[in-house]
Amino acid sequence: MSEKVILCDMDLSQLTEYMTENFAVKPFVAGQLYGWLIKGADFADMTNLSKTLRAALSERCVAQPVKIVRTLTAADGTQKFLFELWDGNVVEGVLMKYKYGNTLCISCQVGCRMGCRFCASTLGGLVRNLSAGEMLGEVIAVNALGKDRYVTNVVMMGSGEPLDNYDNTVKFINLLCSEQGLNFSQRNISLSTCGIAPQMRRLAEEGLSVNLTVSLHNPDNEQRREIMPVANAYSVEEVISAARYYFEKTGRRIIVEYTLIDGQNDSYSHAMRLAALLKGMSAHVNVIALNPVKETGLKGTSGVKLQKFLQYLEKFGVSATRRRTMGQDVEGACGQLRRSYLRGEHE
Template sequence: MERVGIKNLTRSELEKALAGLGAERYRARQIFRWLYIVGVRSFDEMTDIPEDLRRKLKAKFHITHAALLDSRRSSLDSTTKYLLKLEDGNTVEAVLLPEERRNTICLSSQVGCKYCCGFCASSIFGFVRNLKASEILDEAIFIKRERPSAQITNLVFMGIGEPFDNYNNVLKAIKIFNDSAAFNIGARRITVSTCGIIPGIERLKNEGLQVELSVSLHSADDSKRSKLVPVNKIYPLKELMKAARDYTDKTSRIITFEYVMLRDVNSSKDDAGKLARLLKGIKCKVNTISYNRISPTATPFKPMKARDYEAPSEADVKIFIRTLKEEGVNVVHRKSKGADIEAGCGQLKASRLKNA
């Protein structure tokens, strides 16, 4: 019988499985503590679980873990990026972003990505497969073990992959991250970021979860956005904004729109004006960030024009932000984290594969 990855079970699912093994419900909470708080890699380490139950658990389940392939720590801001190997040899990236009052992990949800956003390294090597919930959890467990002093307070699904393409596994992982017996991270501290997959937005609005939703926007102009975020051809701005409005109406939560500023592409005063008009009446905030250039060594496709973006000048950024503020848009310009370590999604993996 093939053994199941035990981290693919929510606590209530584990309680049911334990009942089938003749064990008490409270054992699930104990097992969760070992898996997610202590981060054990074998049932034998669960010393408060009776030996007989451990034997039964071993026969039915196995405990996955991610192994380190590479890591880079920024000398600028302590951002650390990890390239992790999964049990089948595939690799994913996870990033720890330490700040004064919080420590955020940026998680991948898929191996590779199919959406080919123009400035993102994640889809360079194509889409391979969805991550299981256990593999998503393993990214965070790995970082917890590696950096025990960094109390993890926030999670963002902004690494490799489109979370709504792997909806069920991402949702299951969120439930376990949120579980008081596991990571105990409040739903409001978990952000799901989509490139604009409308069916995912519609599904999430009916879940009754308090998670944050962020949408990668990057342009308020359909033809520009279709180049930067090709899925815009399937889910164009008008429909995306309707989905955003419906989401905020139904959940009473605001949406965050992410906007990567690219020189001579989407960062002019005119672009800011268009953006303000597009977002009128939507309960939202905008996070802008200047493009974090993919290292010239990072991509084997360097000659591709699409990868040759530059960050805008500081003066352009100021005008853009001022224009948005004058139009009443709630906007924050963020600094690129880990600019010296290829911390943008997919960049470390791309760099390593290129240099392999």
């Protein structure tokens, strides 16, 4: 049996072409179908389509490639979702509520091969990439929960490295921002990378205006290699140079993520070297308290030392704030919920 077609992988024009060629329907029927898809409907719900067409679609296609199978709600209102993909794999997402709207952190891969020591997503390695429609499906699934959880901002900071799934990531951004679809503003999308420098430069040439977030975590190449294997391929200098290029091409300020690990990257000298790297660059540093992952053995910096680090950066003229920690009481760190779910299934 051939693999089913994920309809959410297509924009309206592609879906229209697919439907007219494969199901011999008129273009307006494809428009009706598309309207149902972005609302999170399954084929059975599409009552303005004929039963015959719905049955044929069910045999050959997937309407919603993502469904929510578990929801955890934190004391601060943050919600952690376990998403089951159409093939049984699971990924996770986090919905964070702010005054300006709802931000959904989505996954772009099942697992991850980047090997960052502080991240639970990478502990089992990479299983597979998500398609563009599956990424879109995460947003659609949360939107379907109701207006109070309607997604206004998307951050690609869940499981996986977006630039290691480059083509699907760019396609997802275009699908999300399609005027006929969810009509997102690209400026409400943030893409986080561990620093695949050539792909950062390639992204700069796409003509997009999404926000680029660079997971740096240490300004010293040797020390960065100890926690981020990607640093064996691309030096800090190469990563920052690519980030500068992205800013030059897009005009979008770069966000630098810096997770503080006790005794490893939280000293005065680290702050000074970070400031030197970013000198003359339009950048803002998000200083992050480590979300502990038991298997890594890494310890987060104390709140007092974190505040001192922020003061050091301020002294050196670096724009920096502490990133608000949300959802910590519901396995909020990337990959934790999926990992505990899989352990529970197989133990």
